[in-house]
Amino acid sequence: MEINPAVTFVHERSVMHAKRPKVLIVGAGLGGLALGMILEKSDTPYEIFERAPEVKPLGSAISLTSTSAPLFKQLGLWDELLSLSKELDAIQVVTHPGLETAFIIPAVENAAKRYGAEARLLPRPILYDLMLRQIPKERIHLGKKILSTQQGGNSVLIRCTDRSEYEGDILVGADGAYSAVRQNLYAQLKMDNKLPASDALPLPFTNVCLVGQTRPLTLEEFPDLAKAKSQFKNILSKDKPYAWITFTTEQSSICYLCIQFLDSESSKDNDAFKNSEWGPEAAQAMCNEVKDFPIVSGGEKQLTLGDLFNWSSKDLISKVMLEEKIFKTWGHCRTVLMGDGGEGGNSAFHDAITLANYIHALPDHPIAEEIEDAFKLYKKERISWVEDAFSASQAFRNMVDAGAKATITRFMLKKMPKWVGGIIERKILSNRPQIYFLPRDETPVIMPPAPQASLHLKRPESKKKPQLQEEKIQTPEAVVAADDAEQIPQPV
Structure with a gap:
């Protein structure tokens, strides 16, 4: 034809x-x-x-x-x-090390009345x-x-x-x-x-992102799940080119993503695969790199991204490129x-x-x-x-x-x-x-x-x-x- x-x-x-x-x-x-x-x-x-x-x-x-x-x-x-x-709660921005709250981006007030939905x-x-x-x-x-x-x-x-x-x-x-x-x-x-x-011109290739979701968790495992609104915790590293975010869901799971910001050298390491996804081996390699990064769960026990990875199905964790x-x-x-x-x-x-x-x-x-x-x-x-x-x-x-x-x-x-x-x-x-x-x-x-x-x-x-x-x-x-x-x- x-x-x-x-x-x-x-x-x-x-x-x-x-x-x-x-x-x-x-x-x-x-x-x-x-x-x-x-x-x-x-x-x-x-x-x-x-x-x-x-x-x-x-x-x-x-x-x-x-x-x-x-x-x-x-x-x-x-x-x-x-x-x-x-419903999404305020965004809590936390710095690491120390896990101190840097500032809070409040949720939109009266969003349903003002704009039709929260x-x-x-x-x-x-x-x-x-x-x-x-x-x-x-x-x-x-x-x-x-x-x-x-x-x-x-x-x-x-x-x-x-x-x-x-x-x-x-x-x-x-x-x-x-x-x-x-x-x-x-x-x-x-x-x-x-x-x-x-x-x-080629697409700017400045960061990669690890994304995934855990199985349903208990309140003992992740206390913030008890809160009615979704808890959005954005953790910024003071000494590493990373930021990582966690969200609580209606299904009692934790969604997460970890962003690596690339410079001219690290970009070359990730540049070989020009597509929107890698295989599971690449995702696992990034998991190993960031598994010790701490997260905020609302409880006294200190959790890390590695805990979230252990609570997730490995074939549902993926590494993606973010180009804009x-x-x-x-x-x-x-x-x-x-x-x-x-x-x-x-x-x-x-x-x-x-x-x-x-x-x-x-x-x-x-x-x-x-x-x-x-x-x-x-x-x-x-x-x-x-x-x-x-x-x-x-x-x-x-x-x-x-x-x-x-x-x-x-x-x-x-x-x-x-x-x-x-x-x-x-x-x-x-x-x-x-x-x-x-x-x-x-x-x-x-x-x-x-x-x-x-x-x-x-x-x-x-x-x-x-x-x-x-x-x-x-x-x-x-x-x-x-x-x-x-x-x-x-x-x-």
Whole structure:
């Protein structure tokens, strides 16, 4: 099967049988599953392709803020999510050696009344299972490692290493930092001299992370489990390039992660495997390196990360790379990229909501230009929020890292006036996107959400000519301007 990008059939939509664009999603991480869950509620056909031959419950904890609550409420999953999670308490930042409290980052006050929901914490495998159950099994294809992709004016094609091929209208890369979809797309753009120079640079590789979760523990083993809210303890080393974090869960387990900050030399030791995961031997080697690091359990007995490792199934402890970069190229022709979820999740969920809105608003039998225009609007709506999330992530890294920059960052956090923190909080938590084609989440809130262009989309009538016009899929600026009369609140 071949695709000739130079050939585009001219079709008259008014005489064609209505056909929705088929979406091929590469990557069954949180981002890919979120997009699948949303499309499952629409009339848009889709399939998900995952390189792993089986689904393994890997990962640590996920903190879902009020910015993701509307998604789960609209999908009818909020009550179940509440039963599986704990409300997140204040973040206690502790220094080592000494295990002295450096400062406390308080939880958002009255979050449910102000923003619609409090932050919830649950194990990543538990959330993954909840999401996976919303998608029919026949929609997910495991063991499908992408070999190549090809796109043209009429369709997009993916080829897998097992020699299978799949054709669709839209290709979504939600397969991680070293995305096969991104690599294929960028290689083609580079050949055509259309790839920005910054996108061709290697990903910054600055830290690795060990993640896992224990079996259910008793209160004698870990006294902090008795507390109603999830205990978030972030331990910073004064003399080692590490930070480690523990969380208590509704399932009485302890989720944990240990971050190693790499310099130019240590980066070389970890650079040989350019992928998002290593084998169990690499995880075990890192466990041996950090097993004596102390943790805070709420009891008198001094525990270490090694105790958590002993309480965990060894094949469910994993070592992952954490890379962060904002790419300029988000999509081209029929291919688009989105977040895979990583250990965070909220940003990937927002990508999924926004992208699903613009895909759903496409006409029947969309041509490549219409699809590409929709991708541009998707990026335009998301880019400022992604940049803000990137800055927040960098600030967190500066806080937990070693050296003068970390010391200054922690000092500024401790001395930050409450009103400044309030401004930052309102800006972050105003980003509460919703799916435009499902019933709205009408939870009463004190602080309304920021304007969302894709919330005001409307699918064109199927007999219209193939054209993406403002009255069909409007730009964010047009939507905001049109809604000024309705006094939609602006983000703080």
